[in-house]
Amino acid sequence: MTPVMILNGPNLNLLGQRQPQVYGADTLADVEKRCETMAANHKLALSFAQSNHEGELVTLIQDARTTAKAIIINPGAYSHTSIAILDALNMFDGPVIEVHVSNIHAREAFRHHSYVSHRADAVIAGCGIQGYEMALERISALLSP
Numbered sequence: 439m440t441p442v443m444i445l446n447g448p449n450l451n452l453l454g455q456r457q458p459q460v461y462g463a464d465t466l467a468d469v470e471k472r473c474e475t476m477a478a479n480h481k482l483a484l485s486f487a488q489s490n491h492e493g494e495l496v497t498l499i500q501d502a503r504t505t506a507k508a509i510i511i512n513p514g515a516y517s518h519t520s521i522a523i524l525d526a527l528n529m530f531d532g533p534v535i536e537v538h539v540s541n542i543h544a545r546e547a548f549r550h551h552s553y554v555s556h557r558a559d560a561v562i563a564g565c566g567i568q569g570y571e572m573a574l575e576r577i578s579a580l581l582s583p
């Protein structure tokens with residue numbers, strides 16, 4: 439089993455509870471369940487986390503340097519603001535995929551730029567929560583020998 443970390447940033451703990459027209463009706467627990475199924479099919483061992491705190495996300499990314507072979511991250515609004523998260527990802531050696539539930543490019547101008555995209559090997563936006571499963575499939579392909 440290859441360890442993969444999935445990280446979620448601020449407010450994503452409220453997924454499914456507000457703005458279903460933007461983010462859909464599924465909760466973060468639903469996302470985790472679907473990811474667990476996909477991961478098992480691809481022989482990946484998931485660690486799944488969410489934090490509303492920038493520093494905690496930085497620490498989790500630092501931890502991943504020794505505990506995970508790949509990172510899938512939805513940094514939430516920190517995508518658009520956090521050089522600290524970008525710096526932490528730049529110190530991680532494996533593949534990084536950035537996921538956004540909504541299509542950030544079809545939304546307000548301030549969402550069009552993501553610092554994390556400077557490091558990400560791939561970016562998936564606007565595919566709803568299926569984006570996480572797509573990211574896992576891609577990670578599996580990238581990590582297979």
Ligand code: CA2
Pocket residue numbers: 448449450452453454455456457461512513514515516517537538539540541542549
């Ligand atoms: O589309 C995405 O996945 C985002 O990363 C979500 C972030 C937003 O700041 C990014 O620009 C795009 C916000 C997550 C807010 O999550 C909510 C969930 C339920 C209800 C309200 C907000």
